[in-house]
Structures are given as structure tokens and as C-alpha cells.
Amino acid sequence: MPAHPDAAPVTVPVGWSWRLAPALVVCLAAPAFFVVRLPWLGWSLLAVGLALAWLMERRDAATRPHAATGDAAAAEAAGIRAPSLVRDLSLIAAGLLVVSAISLKAELDDLAMLRFALALGGAVAVPYVLSRWVYRDRAIRFPWRGGGRWTTFQWVWLAAVLVLGWLILPVYFITSGVYLNWPVVDTPELIARLFVGVGAVGIWDELFFICTCFALLRRHFPFWLANLLQAVVFVSFLWELGYQAWGPLLTIPFALLQGFIFMKTRSLTYVVTVHLLFDAVVFLVLVHAHNPGLLDGLFLV
Secondary structure (H helix, E strand, C coil): CCCCCCCCCCCCCCCCCCCHHHHHHHHHHHHHHHCCCCHHHHHHHHHHHHHHHHHHHHHHHHHCCCCCCHHHHHHHHCCCCCCCHHHHHHHHHHHHHHHCCCCCCCCCCHHHHHHHHHHHHHHHHHHHHHHHHHCCCCCCCCCCCCCCCCCHHHHHHHHHHHHHHHHHHHHHHHHHCHHHHCCCCCCHHHHHHHHHHHHHHHHHHHHHHHHHHHHHHHCCCCHHHHHHHHHHHHHHHHHHHCCCCCCHHHHHHHHHHHHHHHHHHCCHHHHHHHHHHHHHHHHHHHHHHHCCCCCCCCCCC
């Protein structure tokens, strides 16, 4: 996926650096908000992380040669701002603050669905608007048409996702009892609402955790570090949403795989397709769990 012409050149370090500290602190705000559910702790971590990033950038500016060279000089001459850890972490922080403003308990009434739509939509829109029109660095993009034609392996992986979901998800949801974290869906209207809600949240996951959090972190850290950091945020959100008990044994590999797939394919369409196929199985399992006898022939549990 080629860089946007307005994007500044990015030099990603090949190993560990002290810049990881503020990024980790900011990402740890996610479990504070969504796992232990202590808003004050989440706010404090965001403030500390951004302050650390600001101090590091001030120190770097004081020790860096004043004359820019190479790509950096050309970007500066064109009015393009180089990637800033403070700016990029502030975008992640803005999204987390918007999401944390609501309860993530799964509900299907009109008010709850409106609340989810506004909060989750805002968590994507606010960082995007800040990046494009305030910071003017176009750090966040949504490459729906990126990646070119899907390979044979990509098509095979889509089929594998369905098979793995069919084998694993009924065991997880039903034997652990976590399906009770979702409301009972025993009417056609509620089943339809659940279908829309599960799909919408699945799409949002990729827009925020991958195209926003992961993409921003990738501007400053090698792939494996950026992927681990985004997984902390991703899995924390899914925990409050209802993927509890031994759910992290599923959601951690899923979050890491989605980051890896996005890096390899550069296609938002593909990672969303993977996610929606997985969520289609989630939807069917929830309907099955809440309505014994309805889909018994479809699953092994």
C-alpha cells in the first residue's frame, strides 16, 4: 500500500527504544477502562503516557541537529510534518476516551444501539478528523481497495476461519456460560438486531484497532511491538463487550493475527471479511445458545 503523497517519511526503529514506554502506558489505559473499569486510572495513564512522549520529543529536539537532511528536509520544505509520537498517541487516546464514555454491555434496545453507534463512530471519526485537518499528517487511512487481488491462500484462510469458528466458538460460549453476557434473542426482531450489532462492531474493530491504533503505532515501532500494543487495546475492549472467562485465549491470537494479516495484505476489505466471517459464527452460536433446539443440528455442542 503506497504512502499517501502528503504523508511524511517514516523511519521505523528495528528494535526496542525508550519511546515504547509512553506508548505502553497509553495502551494500558485500555485495560484500565474496559477490564478493571476504573476510569480515573485510565485517564491518569493517558495523561502520564502523553506527558512522557512530550518530554521525550523535547529531549530529542534539543539533541537533534538543527539542519534536516534527505527525505526529512524535502518533507519539511513541502510543509509536511514528520511523525510525532505525541500526536499519534494523542489520537489513540482520543479514541479511547470516546469509547470509554459509554458502558459496553451488550444491549439491543433502540437507545443502546444509538449510544453504541455514536460512541464507536466517534472513536473512529475524532482521530481521523484530528489527523487530517488539525495535525495535517494524514496518518490514518482506510485502504478498502488496497492489496490487489486476493491470493489462493487468502481464500483458503477465509474457509479456515469458518471451520475454526465452528469448532471452537460453540465450546467457548456455551461451556463457559459467557453467552449470558449477551441479551436473550428469542424473537425475529431481536435476532435481526443482534445480527446488525455483531456485524457493525466487527467492522468497527478493524477501523479502530487496526487502521487507527495499529497503523499509528507502526509509524514508530517495528511490526511485532506495534502488534502487541494494539492487541492490548483490542482484547481489553472485547473483554468488556463480553468475551470473558477464558476468552482472551481466543481474542489475543485473533487480535495478533488481524494485525499480521493487515500488514501482509494492506487490505482493509480483507481483514474486515475475515472478521465478519468469524462474527457470523459468533452470531449463530449466540442464537443457538439462547434458543435450545433451534440450531442443534448445526453445532457439535
